[in-house]
Amino acid sequence: MAALGGSRNADQTVELGSKWKWCGMETRCAPEEIPMHFFTGESKDDSPRMCVGGYMVFDRGLNNAGRGLNVVSVEPKTGRVSSVAHFDTYEDAYSFADSSKLEEWLENVPLGNIMAVVSFDEASNMLSDMAKRIFYEMGSSMIQRLKFRASWYFVGHKGLAAYSPFEDLNIPTGNAWAKPIKTSICLPKKRAFKSKGKPGISLRPHNLPRRHFCLKHDGHREFCDGMF
Numbered sequence: 001m002a003a004l005g006g007s008r009n010a011d012q013t014v015e016l017g018s019k020w021k022w023c024g025m026e027t028r029c030a031p032e033e034i035p036m037h038f039f040t041g042e043s044k045d046d047s048p049r050m051c052v053g054g055y056m057v058f059d060r061g062l063n064n065a066g067r068g069l070n071v072v073s074v075e076p077k078t079g080r081v082s083s084v085a086h087f088d089t090y091e092d093a094y095s096f097a098d099s100s101k102l103e104e105w106l107e108n109v110p111l112g113n114i115m116a117v118v119s120f121d122e123a124s125n126m127l128s129d130m131a132k133r134i135f136y137e138m139g140s141s142m143i144q145r146l147k148f149r150a151s152w153y154f155v156g157h158k159g160l161a162a163y164s165p166f167e168d169l170n171i172p173t174g175n176a177w178a179k180p181i182k183t184s185i186c187l188p189k190k191r192a193f194k195s196k197g198k199p200g201i202s203l204r205p206h207n208l209p210r211r212h213f214c215l216k217h218d219g220h221r222e223f224c225d226g227m228f
Contacts, residue, residue, distance in 0.1 A: 014084050015063055017056030022184075024051065029186035034079040037184040038118045040151040040170075043177060048120035051184075053079045058086075058118065067091075067121040069102065074114040076157075076189045082113065089131075090122040099128040106134045111158050114187065119152040139164035147171050151178040155187060 022028055023035035037051035047060035048070050057072055058065040068088040075082050087102040109115050115138055124146045135143040139156030141163040146152055155166035166185055172178035 014057070014081055016081075017059050017062045019054055020051050020056060021054065023054060024184035025186060032189050033186040034074065034114075034189055035184065036116065036155070036187050038116075038153040038181060040118055040153065040178075040181045041120050042180045044121055046120075048118050050116065050118050052081050052116070057081055057084055065120070068098065068123045069117050069119055069127075071102070071105065071115065071117045073109045074116065076112060076114050079189060082110075089127040090125045096126055096128050099126055099131050103128065103131050103134060106131070106138070109158060114155060114157050116155045117153065118181075119146075119150070122149050123152065124148055124150065140167060142167055142169040145169060145171070149175070149177055151181045153181050153183070155185075 020037070023037040025035050029035045034053055035051070036053075037049065039049040041048050044067075048058055048065050049056065050058040050065075050070060050072065052072060052074060057063060058070045063070075063084045064086040066086055066088065068086065068090055070086050071084070072081050073083045074080065083105075085102075085105050087098040087105075089099050089102065091098065106115070117135075125148070127146065132143045132146075135154065135156070137160075138154075138158060139160035139162060140154050142152065142154070146169065149172045151168075151170040151172075153166075153168055154164065156164040166187060168181050168183065170178040170181060
């Protein structure tokens, strides 16, 4: 069991749900791989689901799974889920509060740890540009196209100088729900995300206020050098 970080749930622990053989894969993953499953839900009465290493980590009533973004951090050598969190990045009443907490959570993911996210219902409304930037730096090639009630899942890690192949995004038509994502994968435990490289990615200092300033203001090259 490990500490749970996230919005309004900082003192809870990671609860492992029911066992699910190979997380829905038809055959067992290789020993150096982690089975995972992602489901974005089909309606507001549904629930997001995520399975890691043969156990549910997000499901109805499990680890506060819900609207917005549901994220986990996984230790790559062992496949152990070290932390989970849920952030309601739609709710107007909280402004960008949950997105700010998401930024902090992502910044605190240990270097090299695997980060996985699955959306549910609506996740784009109050998702900050900084949060999107951090997802991009972790290997997302689709985060900037996240729209109202789009379905999205993504797996990456800090310092990934390539686009992760473990990502999918479905865009809805009008106000309807997007086609749900329902997929199982075998994820390499090692940092073996081999995909098309992307420029301009480097390890960054943990200084969110400075990064926010530099994202909004031009003309401060010396102060902001190395932030992005």
